[in-house]
Amino acid sequence: MPIGKEFRNPVFARSPIFAYIPAEDRYLFAPGEERYRFNVIGAGVNGQEHIRVTGMEGRAVIHGVYDPNPLSIMGAQGMHAQFRPGGQKLVVYDSLEAACNDPAVDGLIIATPNFSHLDVVRVAAASGKHILLEKPMATTVCDAHAIMRLAEAHPAVFQIGLQYRYKPIYVEAIHEALERKTIGDVKTITILEHRFPFLDKVKQWNKFSKYSGGTLVEKCCHYFDLMNLFAQTRPVSVYATGSAAVNFLDFEYGGEKSDIIDNAFVIVKYANGVSASFNLCMFSPMFYEEMVLCGDDGRLKVSENEDFLPGGQPDTYMEVKCGDRKPTRTGSPCYPAFIQSSGHHGATYFEHVSFIDNIEGKQTASATAAEGFWSIVVGAAAEQSVRTGQPVLIDELLRENGLEL
Ligand SMILES: NC(=O)c1ccc[n+]([C@@H]2O[C@H](COP(=O)([O-])OP(=O)(O)OC[C@H]3O[C@@H](n4cnc5c(N)ncnc54)[C@H](O)[C@@H]3O)[C@@H](O)[C@H]2O)c1
Known part of the structure; x- marks a missing residue:
């Protein structure tokens, strides 16, 4: 792999260490194009991990979050700011429906507690957006089956967070x-x-x-x-x-x-x-x-x-x-x-x-x-x-x- 391509890594491009380099002077550390916007539903430890890796991966940006726990929102905002210092702040939604149906957003990352997955997926799937649903997809065989049927009918990506x-x-x-x-x-x-x-x-x-x-x-x-x-x-x-x-x-x-x-x-x-x-x-x-x-x-x-x-x-x-x-x-x-x-x-x-x-x-x-x-x-x-x-x-x-x- 040519060295230039190797070093054009979004992690380096967004590193705070190189934040001082003006945009017009960046070659190896030029950030790639952020092509997609995702919302995170449930911003606990796992939702924040998704915010972190989205920032590192570089082709997408987290647009907003929905979570009823204000401390989780604060954690999400802190994590987001690490990758976009001085950049656009996270949108904080006041309802699941608003987070799922924002036309600015391409995909939804669902990281709420397991028992809530089916209810959240029902709203999320109606949006037609790409979905990354955390594991376990549900707490029972029946709910998992209902989600599988929704996923089969879904017009966009429906991925399960079995990332081991x-x-x-x-x-x-x-x-x-x-x-x-x-x-x-x-x-x-x-x-x-x-x-x-x-x-x-x-x-x-x-x-x-x-x-x-x-x-x-x-x-x-x-x-x-x-x-x-x-x-x-x-x-x-x-x-x-x-x-x-x-x-x-x-x-x-x-x-x-x-x-x-x-x-x-x-x-x-x-x-x-x-x-x-x-x-x-x-x-x-x-x-x-x-x-x-x-x-x-x-x-x-x-x-x-x-x-x-x-x-x-x-x-x-x-x-x-x-x-x-x-x-x-x-x-x-x-x-x-x-x-x-x-x-x-x-x-x-x-x-x-x-x-x-x-x-x-x-x-x-x-x-x-x-x-x-x-x-x-x-x-x-x-x-x-x-x-x-x-x-x-x-x-x-x-x-x-x-x-x-
Ligand atoms: N893939 C993995 O390896 C991995 C690792 C950890 C957790 N998880 C999964 O991620 C999900 C979240 O786990 P966690 O460890 O982050 O839990 P957590 O308790 O740290 O966070 C859950 C968050 O969801 C919020 N929440 C609860 N109900 C909600 C709702 N209806 N809508 C929006 N937000 C809601 C809570 O306020 C909390 O902030 C679980 O399904 C868990 O199994 C997966």
């Missing part, structure tokens, strides 16, 4: 396992996440299953999306155990006790015979995730670790081992540090690259509403299995929800 696919470890795993087929046909999938408890949220919605969908829907839809992706077919049965062992045992909000689990083991069987397992522990002093794929021609393992310890260990790892048949490889997949630090190891940044590429009609690997739906199906089945102690057959679960797919 863009973490460097999974980008490389997808390339090795699904594109290069280095390990042959994938037979088993093992995924693990060990991490800190759920963080504080506005009105603590993530401590209650009725608002979040339950831990295995809220957080783990990311991993079930990856599982479904690597299995490359539909899940047929799910069995899970889990409990609330450590976190939020005495937590109450508005007079209600938290009812979410903090650990689980989930087994998923797929239609093509692929077996998968997922282990969650949310009382670990780290953010650690790992995936192992075993194929008939090798084994692939990736991991990502953030334990805040000194010592400079690589925070990602990948190994592809093929015995005496093919070369074996180990490494540390990564993006440039400034992209990784923008959130979720750079995955949100590349999710935005894909969102805008989708708007421009390019082919991307972003999550569709159907993929979002199937991630909810596995998560909801796992939640049901934990509650009942019984395996859940996916066909039965769909029938119970009045769905024949």
Whole structure:
């Protein structure tokens, strides 16, 4: 790549370090054209991450926000100002309808609590604008199905925020396992996440299953999306155990006790015979995730670790081992540090690259509403299995929800 093109990066172009360079003197740091305007609906920690990566990506600008919490609006304004010092201020809307129907805006980024997604999407979809809807797309199979139907009828882009696919470890795993087929046909999938408890949220919605969908829907839809992706077919049965062992045992909000689990083991069987397992522990002093794929021609393992310890260990790892048949490889997949630090190891940044590429009609690997739906199906089945102690057959679960797919 020629050096000039390489350095014409929107992140450098908008860096406050180079803010002193007059517009007419910019070459490498000339900002690209801001072709699209997006509104953010829900400006908490995730909405603000979307504002940050929109500013970094550079082809779009955040036009305005809608959020009933004044502190979230202030946070959004502060984040926006970092990328547009002295520039146009965020429009603050006083209703969802106003934010969704502003003719100045091309796209809507929905980052409200999970239980509100269907109601927000109904208003957003009526606008006909491009939509990036955060995961989990809904808290129940029925609501997820309703959103999938709205997405199918939507005349513009409708993307789901299952952006772990863009973490460097999974980008490389997808390339090795699904594109290069280095390990042959994938037979088993093992995924693990060990991490800190759920963080504080506005009105603590993530401590209650009725608002979040339950831990295995809220957080783990990311991993079930990856599982479904690597299995490359539909899940047929799910069995899970889990409990609330450590976190939020005495937590109450508005007079209600938290009812979410903090650990689980989930087994998923797929239609093509692929077996998968997922282990969650949310009382670990780290953010650690790992995936192992075993194929008939090798084994692939990736991991990502953030334990805040000194010592400079690589925070990602990948190994592809093929015995005496093919070369074996180990490494540390990564993006440039400034992209990784923008959130979720750079995955949100590349999710935005894909969102805008989708708007421009390019082919991307972003999550569709159907993929979002199937991630909810596995998560909801796992939640049901934990509650009942019984395996859940996916066909039965769909029938119970009045769905024949
Ligand atoms: N893709 C990811 O990796 C990822 C990471 C974090 C959160 N999320 C998702 O993003 C969404 C928001 O999560 P968060 O962590 O930012 O929560 P949060 O509590 O930090 O922020 C939610 C914001 O939405 C606002 N809000 C509530 N109801 C609203 C409504 N009807 N209209 C507009 N705004 C409303 C709240 O005031 C708050 O500011 C959730 O769906 C969550 O699962 C995704």
